[in-house]
Amino acid sequence: MWKIIFDKLEEEGLNPYAPGQHEGLCKKPYCVVKEGTQIPSLQSNRLGQKTIDIIVFVPINSYIALEPYMKSIRAALKGLPNLRKTGFETPAIPDNDKQAYTASIEYVIMKKLEG
Incomplete structure (x- = not known):
């Protein structure tokens, strides 16, 4: 599912990266697609959820661009x-290292657990 999310964001021109992939300062808005914790459902150890964090970056001089960029990400992933x-x-x-403002949006994937 990570790849599907990444590809959808790329298809929409939202400049996604894998964790640790972006180098240098933030010159234009981009996002990092990061997998998070997986937990089983209360009723079963065969089904569960995995979190996905979309970490958003916009240049430090573009604070006003943060919410519209996040709105575009939400719209792209809605379906x-x-x-x-x-x-x-x-x-x-x-984020002083990247010279950016950063925020994140958390999603959850309903999935069959392996193992």
Whole structure:
């Protein structure tokens, strides 16, 4: 599912990266698609959820661009099957290393657990 999310964001021109892939300062908006924790459902150890964080970066001089960029990400991912927003979003904070503002949007994937 990570690849489907990544490909959808790329298809929409939203400049996605894998964790650790982006180098240098933030010159234009981009996002990092990061897998998070996997947990089983309460009723079964065969089904569960995995979190996906979309970490958003916009140049430090473009704070006003943050919300429209996040809105574009939400719109792009809205129709993907088995993916839903959790409602958790972090506030914008400055990232001095990247010279950017950053925030994140959390999603959850309903999935069959392997093993």
